[in-house]
Amino acid sequence: MKEGPDISRIAALIGDPARANILTALMAGKALTATELAAEAGVTVQTASAHLGKLEAAQMIACRKSGRHKYFTLAGDDxxxxxxxxxxxxxxxxxxxxxxxxxxxxxxxxxxxxxxxxxxxxxxxxxxxxxxxxxxxxxxxxxxxxxxxxxxxxxxxxxxxxxxxxxxxxxxxxxxxxxxxxxxxxxxxxxxxxxxxxxxxxxxxxxxxxxxxxxxxxxxxxxxxx
Structure with a gap:
C-alpha cells in the first residue's frame, strides 16, 4: 500500500526545464510578468502562460493583478x-x-x-x-x-x-x-x-x-x- 504525500506531480512540474527556469527566476523574490518569465525560460509567451497555469494550479506560484498586468511570485517560503x-x-x-x-x-x-x-x-x-x-x-x-x-x-x-x-x-x-x-x-x-x-x-x-x-x-x- 502506498503511503504519504504523492511527490510525483510536483517532481514532474519542476522537472520540465522551462518550468524549472521559471521557478529559479522567481527565487529572486520579485514579482514577474509572463513576458519576463518567458524570456527567463527561453520560450514563447504563450508557452510560458501554459506553464504558469500548471504551476499555479499546483499552488507552487501565486498570481496577482495590477492594472492590465498579471504578476507571478512563488507561493510561499516552503x-x-x-x-x-x-x-x-x-x-x-x-x-x-x-x-x-x-x-x-x-x-x-x-x-x-x-x-x-x-x-x-x-x-x-x-x-x-x-x-x-x-x-x-x-x-x-x-x-x-x-x-x-x-x-x-x-x-x-x-x-x-x-x-x-x-x-x-x-x-x-x-x-x-x-x-x-x-x-x-x-x-x-x-x-x-x-x-x-x-x-x-x-x-x-x-x-x-x-x-x-x-x-x-x-x-x-x-x-x-x-
Missing part, C-alpha cells in the same frame, strides 16, 4: 526552501550548468534566496549569530534568543512586529552553493531588507546577486562577527 534544497542536491550529484563565469562566483558570494540572504555572506551571518548566542539550534529548528532580539533591535529590526506575524521568526535553509545553513524566516527577510536599506549592499538588476560595497562588507563583519 516552495523557496524546496527549490534551494533541490539546487543543493543537484550540486552534490554534479548536475551543474556548464556555463560558469563571474555571475556564478557572485551568486556563491551573496544572493537572494527568495527573500533572505544566501551564499557565503548568508552563511557568515548565520554562523556569526550562532557564535554570539543570538541563535540556538535544536536539530533543524532555530530559535532567536533574548540576546539575538537585543542584537537585531540595535541593528534596526522591530522584533516585536515580526513576532506578531504568522511567519516563523527563524528557519534554517540549506545553502546549495556550500551545503551549509543560512537564515530564513521573518528574521532572515528583515536582516536582508535592513542591509539593503543601510546601503551596505545592492541587488544587481536582472539577477539574484547581492553586491556588497567594501564599506558595507566591513560594516557587515563588524555587526555580525563575534
Amino acid at each position: 516552495v523557496g526552501h524546496a527549490l534551494e534544497a533541490l539546487m543543493g542536491l543537484a550540486a552534490v550529484v554534479g548536475h551543474l550548468r556548464t556555463r560558469t563565469g563571474p555571475k556564478d562566483l557572485a551568486l556563491r558570494e551573496a544572493r537572494v534566496c527568495y527573500n533572505h540572504l544566501a551564499g557565503a555572506k548568508g552563511i557568515a551571518l548565520y554562523q556569526g549569530l550562532l557564535r554570539r548566542g543570538a541563535l540556538v539550534e535544536t536539530g533543524e529548528a532555530v530559535t532567536l534568543t533574548d540576546v539575538g532580539a537585543e542584537v537585531l533591535t540595535k541593528f534596526g529590526i522591530d522584533i516585536n512586529a515580526l513576532r506578531r506575524s504568522k511567519t516563523p521568526l527563524c528557519r534554517s535553509c540549506l545553502d546549495w552553493s556550500a551545503r551549509q545553513t543560512h537564515l530564513a524566516g521573518s528574521v532572515g527577510r528583515a536582516v536582508l531588507a535592513e542591509i539593503l536599506a543601510k546601503g551596505w549592499a545592492e541587488r544587481v538588476t536582472g539577477t539574484r546577486v547581492i553586491r556588497f560595497s567594501p564599506a558595507g562588507t566591513r560594516s557587515f563583519e563588524e555587526m555580525f562577527s563575534p
